[in-house]
Amino acid sequence: MMTDMPAQALLAVPKLSLRNVAKNFHTKTGKFNAVQDITLEVYEGEFLCIVGPSGCGKSTVLNIIAGLEKPDGGEALVNGKGIQGPGTDRVVIFQELALFPWLTVRKNVEFGLRMAGIGKKEREERAMHFLKMVHLTRFSHSYVHELSGGMKQRVALARALAIDPEILLMDEPFAALDAQTRDILHEELQEIWAATRKTIIFVTHNVREAACLGDRVLVFSTHPGRVKREFEIDYARPRHLEDPNLIVFAKNILAELKAEVEKVAQEELDYDWRTGKKKFVLRPGDHDLGSGI
Ligand SMILES: Nc1ncnc2c1ncn2[C@@H]1O[C@H](COP(=O)(O)OP(=O)(O)OP(=O)(O)O)[C@@H](O)[C@H]1O
Ligand SMILES: [Mg+2]
The missing domain is CATH 3.40.50.300 (P-loop containing nucleotide triphosphate hydrolases)
Incomplete structure (x- = not known):
């Protein structure tokens, strides 16, 4: 039983493990194997x-x-x-923001807490705590369109932290x-x-x-x-x-x-490749790969 395990063994349970995970997508041209045999802890x-x-x-x-x-194959485990x-x-923070434009910064941060049924006073306190952490208390009453891109990402981060997830998933x-x-x-x-x-x-x-x-x-x-x-x-x-x-x-x-x-x-660029452009080609999404190195 878990409770009889020594502390070290308990510590050794990964927070997250993927074992031989595979995922296929079904497209017009047939089955597409997007990932295969992903194992990580x-x-x-x-x-x-x-x-x-x-x-x-x-x-x-x-x-x-x-x-x-x-x-479609393998196992994905959190805490075993x-x-x-x-x-x-688990909370995901995406590149494209998913903030609500009709809510103030603070109300955006409170959103998940409201969904979890947490009372007004505690919601406000927690939202302000995390807004302080991301240095945005001054903007708690602002609307999303009044913020810069960096400030918006800070709001997204505060909102994610406010619901106290164990794992933060950040996608670019x-x-x-x-x-x-x-x-x-x-x-x-x-x-x-x-x-x-x-x-x-x-x-x-x-x-x-x-x-x-x-x-x-x-x-x-x-x-x-x-x-x-x-x-x-x-x-x-x-x-x-x-x-x-x-x-x-x-x-x-x-x-x-x-x-x-x-x-x-x-x-993907087979044609250009064959017509002599045999150099390192970056696709639009890859422009940051080695910037400045
Ligand atoms: N819902 C879907 N239906 C069909 N194919 C998909 C779907 N989602 C992803 N794919 C395909 O699976 C592959 C992996 O996609 P994914 O978005 O995970 O890549 P990525 O590594 O995040 O790429 P990027 O760096 O451009 O964000 C791609 O070839 C993509 O076209
Ligand atoms: Mg991606």
């Missing part, structure tokens, strides 16, 4: 980053963890139990932001992670972002998506994007990733 309080070429199945894997998609569907223990959350805003959010996210010790799974196209934020970085291979290689980023925090030591980690990750991106380019 994430422990409580860990910050895991996932990088991979466009279309390799990163969002599909996050959706499976979120309970929005069901795997099979994922049955969405739950407040900063991709649409300018570099300066992104830098600030990297620092804030590291501070928030240190303060809350949430388990975070963070998908990005930007290898420097992955090296800066992750305890580990997984590189996915092109379809069907699989875990190609794992990098441990054994480096002190807080970390800064410009740190030359981190750039070395990022370079190694990028080297692994380039081969995959080239494969995608070869498959």
Whole structure:
């Protein structure tokens, strides 16, 4: 029984595990194997980053963890139990914002708490606590259209944290932001992670972002998506994007990733490839792969 297990063994149960997970989509041209044989474990309080070429199945894997998609093979477990569907223990923050334009910032943050039936006073207190954490208390009465992109992502983060999930799933959350805003959010996210010790799974196209934020970085291979290689980023925090030591980690990750991106380019841009453009081709979504390295 779990209760008879020694503390160490209990600690060893991963917060999240995927075992040989596969997912197929049924398309006009037949069955499409999006991911195959994905096996990974994430422990409580860990910050895991996932990088991979466009279309390799990163969002599909996050959706499976979120309970929005069901795997066609293998198992997806949270705290050792099979994922049955969405739950407040897991929250996704997307690149495209899903804030409500008709609600103020504070009401947006309160939304999940209201759904959970939490009373007005506690809702307000919790919303303000998390708005403070993301440095937005001054804007609690503003509407979403009055905020910058970075501020909107902070509201999304506060809203996700307010419902106190065990796992935060972040799908390219900063991709649409300018570099300066992104830098600030990297620092804030590291501070928030240190303060809350949430388990975070963070998908990005930007290898420097992955090296800066992750305890580990997984590189996915092109379809069907699989875990190609794992990098441990054994480096002190807080970390800064410009740190030359981190750039070395990022370079190694990028080297692994380039081969995959080239494969995608070869498959999808076959014509151009054959007509002599035999150089590294970036697709529109991959522009951040090695920026500045
Ligand atoms: N609902 C769906 N129906 C059919 N095919 C899908 C569906 N969702 C995803 N796919 C396909 O599965 C593959 C993986 O998609 P996914 O969105 O997970 O990739 P990704 O790694 O997140 O890509 P990106 O980096 O561009 O966000 C892609 O080829 C995509 O076209
Ligand atoms: Mg995606």
